[in-house]
Amino acid sequence: MNKCKICGQATTIIINFGKMPLANGFISNPNSKEFFYNLSLAFCPMCFMVQLKKTVKPEKMFHKEYQFISSTSQIMVSHFKEIAEEIINRLKNKKNPFIVELGCNDGIMLKHIAFRKINHLGIEPSQNVAQLAKRNGVQVLSKFFNEQVAKDIVEKKGTADIICGANVFCHIEDINSVFRGINILLKQDGILFFEEPYIYDIIKKSSFDQVYDEHVYYFSGLSINNLARRHGLQLVDMKHQEVHGGSMRYYIQKIAGTCPQSLRSKRCRRGKQKIELKKWLNKEKQMKLDKIEGYLDFKNKVNKICKDLKTLLSTIKQKGYRIVGYGATSKSTTLLNYAKIGRDLIDYISDNTPTKIGKFSPGMHIPIKSYKQFIKDQPAYALLLAWNHKKEIFAKEGNYRKKGGTFITYFPKVKTE
């Protein structure tokens, strides 16, 4: 029996993808031995959390050669600058505020806070990206966040006015320990906010490639509401984000009962639910994300996308055209391996991350080449593996499309554009 990682109840499998390599496991030598694990997605009918049935040890994923660098997309660079501005705005009237970011990556957000000389700390377990953050002037602690780390931070630097994170909470299996840590680290009138890929968007678009080893959880407002309550916290707001193919930002505070008397009146009261929060919780309920019924169609839709995509790629290839993958994303590992799309269909994948170039994609071993190569080759077709950056990429590739280049996209259905 599979047990929920949060509440211990029995979970139900939504889809089993079978054997998968690590999503960021780009390899230098295609003949070297690769690590594989079984990838399947499950739903807990008690706390509504969608989660991986079986996880991979964090040390296997987040290490000194971790390949995910946040600052490779201009839209993400501006997105994180906006988060920094929101933080600065929230802290306008605070004396010597303290901000902690979990999973600060290369300092894409915190560098703006550091630049303003605001007291901060980034937690980043992957040492190579932590080094990049340090170079950006950010104070970094290279550890996995948990209760003990929270206690150590409080002892050295005090409690935090804001704790935030983006695309990190869904990576942490022992999320209960993270929330216990947050309870220790967060000031009574402090706020926690974080954003992660949103299960509502995943189900709506059938964007199954969001499911991979690093994403242990697929949050909804309904599941976060339960998780927060478990830890004496409350979900107070939700803001939908376009990034990563549809993300949700959750705002969480301590509940009134735990607030000191002096704070209870205004800031700390068990507040009325914000309109946005109510709206999203209702939308989730309409989609039945609190019942297994909401997830029953997912598998069939995913299988149809894979079948249609393979048929299209094979037809194009038979006509003698070249197809290149655009963006060696982590997500594409699930797509390429589940749909079994290999070098017979895709010549190479173009990517602008220097450390990925010259390597091979996990499992399917498609070579990763530079963006320069893509520009030089101008292949007839580009499979948009970085579909979450479609707006930015289409803006950049106007010329390619004008000259006859065609993109292939696949969520919510397969098409050429």
Ligand code: TYD
């Ligand atoms: P990302 O959006 O972070 O997706 P994932 O979380 O699935 O890895 O990754 C985007 C990848 O695409 C990254 O390797 C950089 C690459 N990329 C390009 O090569 N060109 C571009 O114009 C953009 C926006 C991204």
